[in-house]
Amino acid sequence: MANGATPANAATMTISQKPPDLRELETRDSRIVHLSALELLVVRYVHNHLGTSPRALGQAARMKSSNVAATLRSLEQKEMIRRTPDPTDTRSVTLPHRTGGIEH
DSSP: OGGGOOTTTGGGOOTTOOOHHHHHHHHHOTTOOOOOHHHHHHHHHHHHSTTBOHHHHHHHHTOOHHHHHHHHHHHHHTTSBOOEEOSSOTTSEEBOBEETTEEO
8 A cells, every 4th residue: 555554554544645656746747736625616616607707706605805806816827717808797707617728
């Protein structure tokens, strides 16, 4: 078993203990994007509610607008989402989902 685990102590291993080959892959593969739990929640919501607004996202996730803005900024830098002008209201934006720079 990985990291010297035996069947007796395998259940006590924590989830943070990764097999060495995965740690190596993370440093070599630029396609791996690290997301926080909040970023993952936002990406899932945007994916399931294509074209949603930051306001609707914040209401659904019970997030403060400042936290929504910071999370969206971070995800935009990671190229996971892209804010686009709302076609019906030029004062607001929509959130089409992006994966690896490809819009869905």
